[in-house]
Amino acid sequence: MIAAHQLRKLYGGNVVLDGVSLTVPGGQCLALLGPNGAGKTTLLRILATLLRPTTGTLRIDQVDALREPERVRPLLSIVAHGSHVYEDLTARENLRFWETLRGGDPAPARLLSALTEVELDNVADVRVRTFSAGMKRRLALARVLLGQARVLLLDEPFTGLDRRGRKWVNEFLLGFKARGGAAVLATHSFDGGLGVADRVCILGGGRVLVERPAGDLSPPELHRLYESLTDSAEEAP
Amino acid sequence: MTYARRAWIVLWKDLLVERRSKEQLNALLFFCLLLLFIFQFALGPDREQRAAVLPGLLWLGFVLAGLLGLGRSFLAERENDCWEGLRLSPGDKSAIYLGKLAGNCVLMTAVEIILVVLFGVFYDVDLWTPAAPLALVLALGTVGLAAVGTLFAAMTTHVRARELLFPVLLLPVQVPVLLATVSATQTLLLGQPLADAAHWLKLLAGADLVYVTVGLLTFEFVLEA
Numbered sequence: 001m002i003a004a005h006q007l008r009k010l011y012g013g014n015v016v017l018d019g020v021s022l023t024v025p026g027g028q029c030l031a032l033l034g035p036n037g038a039g040k041t042t043l044l045r046i047l048a049t050l051l052r053p054t055t056g057t058l059r060i061d062q063v064d065a066l067r068e069p070e071r072v073r074p075l076l077s078i079v080a081h082g083s084h085v086y087e088d089l090t091a092r093e094n095l096r097f098w099e100t101l102r103g104g105d106p107a108p109a110r111l112l113s114a115l116t117e118v119e120l121d122n123v124a125d126v127r128v129r130t131f132s133a134g135m136k137r138r139l140a141l142a143r144v145l146l147g148q149a150r151v152l153l154l155d156e157p158f159t160g161l162d163r164r165g166r167k168w169v170n171e172f173l174l175g176f177k178a179r180g181g182a183a184v185l186a187t188h189s190f191d192g193g194l195g196v197a198d199r200v201c202i203l204g205g206g207r208v209l210v211e212r213p214a215g216d217l218s219p220p221e222l223h224r225l226y227e228s229l230t231d232s233a234e235e236a237p
Numbered sequence: 238m239t240y241a242r243r244a245w246i247v248l249w250k251d252l253l254v255e256r257r258s259k260e261q262l263n264a265l266l267f268f269c270l271l272l273l274f275i276f277q278f279a280l281g282p283d284r285e286q287r288a289a290v291l292p293g294l295l296w297l298g299f300v301l302a303g304l305l306g307l308g309r310s311f312l313a314e315r316e317n318d319c320w321e322g323l324r325l326s327p328g329d330k331s332a333i334y335l336g337k338l339a340g341n342c343v344l345m346t347a348v349e350i351i352l353v354v355l356f357g358v359f360y361d362v363d364l365w366t367p368a369a370p371l372a373l374v375l376a377l378g379t380v381g382l383a384a385v386g387t388l389f390a391a392m393t394t395h396v397r398a399r400e401l402l403f404p405v406l407l408l409p410v411q412v413p414v415l416l417a418t419v420s421a422t423q424t425l426l427l428g429q430p431l432a433d434a435a436h437w438l439k440l441l442a443g444a445d446l447v448y449v450t451v452g453l454l455t456f457e458f459v460l461e462a
Binding site for chain 1: 239242243246247249250253254257258313316317318319321322323324325326327328333
């Protein structure tokens with residue numbers, strides 16, 4: 001589903017990504033781990049076709065995403081810090097707006113069904129300005145459900161969420177994978193998300209330091225590996 | 238059909254957000270009142286002197302209000318990365334521009350109607366007799382101002398010095414629109430028929446056509462930049 005090869009991104013003279021390659025087939029989730037400044041968000045923005053790499057190739061569902069971003073965008077959904085919600089609209093109005101803009105069917109029953117699935121049906125007509133961070137993230141995920149995206153990109157989805165919120169996002173990801181979707185989840189914390197990941201990729205200094213099946217390592221082993229790799233990457237000139 | 242629906246939903250969203258937040262309308266109305274008071278004091282009671290400068294003052298008010306309003310028209314998109322959501326939405330991005338342009342035209346028209354009525358009251362000018370041709374001039378001028386303003390507002394949304402850059406970019410491009418609207422308004426306020434201002438109306442209509450077309454064709458690149 002996602003096949004990135006030798007992605008390199010330079011900002012001025014700074015190398016932010018240095019030859020990153022990764023593959024995520026449908027039905028799988030890749031967890032991108034790395035400290036702040038490792039290049040996770042840049043990589044996600046390139047995968048979302050929001051940013052062009054300096055060099056490298058990116059194919060999403062067999063389509064050259066760098067050459068034809070408009071063709072792959074209907075397949076993509078990104079849930080980042082901002083969540084793409086208008087604060088002065090209600091949850092229902094937000095979904096109606098984005099679904100119409102996508103060219104989808106904004107039928108009231110569909111919108112309500114998506115809101116019910118993310119457990120926001122009881123606040124469907126409340127302005128988003130009053131929502132917590134977790135509720136905004138759930139609203140963003142309702143947009144993903146309506147859009148029937150096949151590639152889901154999540155940037156720090158667990159930030160600001162309590163244990164119940166993290167469990168909820170994990171369950172959502174499991175459901176997304178079960179429907180054949182490919183997910184990439186970028187995080188710098190070990191608090192959540194790793195349980196649903198099929199592969200773990202540790203980024204440091206813009207490079208892939210290691211990529212392994214998630215089941216190969218226990219959480220303490222992964223933690224130790226992460227600490228040793230990112231420490232040495234930060235020390236490298 | 239989908240294109241029209243997409244443009245409509247952007248217009249619907251902008252008007253709904255404005256109705257609830259009232260950020261632009263309140264600021265613009267207060268600003269217009271302030272302008273009227275300042276002009277009133279500056280010009281004094283001389284009716285002839287006022288009649289000569291009134292069309293210019295009227296459009297100065299519209300342009301200044303437009304600068305304030307149009308410059309803020311993409312601020313809602315900066316919150317919560319909605320700008321990126323617009324970029325990622327599939328389909329022709331010019332529909333977004335069209336919706337935004339329509340929203341700005343509605344807002345500017347609301348402000349202009351209030352400003353025109355207040356001008357009539359404050360300066361004791363008969364704006365009722367030439368109301369229909371004046372409405373045509375205002376409509377054409379508003380489209381011209383909003384077409385370029387919407388595009389430049391999008392271009393400067395992520396620029397740090399956007400409050401400075403926006404008028405610097407907008408005003409020189411608006412010269413044909415301002416020349417035509419002020420001259421046509423003066424013709425109408427002097428009691429002359431609309432036909433006497435036909436050449437200005439043609440220039441205005443031509444400028445509108447060019448500005449809207451350029452906006453529709455280039456908005457996608459502005460959004461992606």
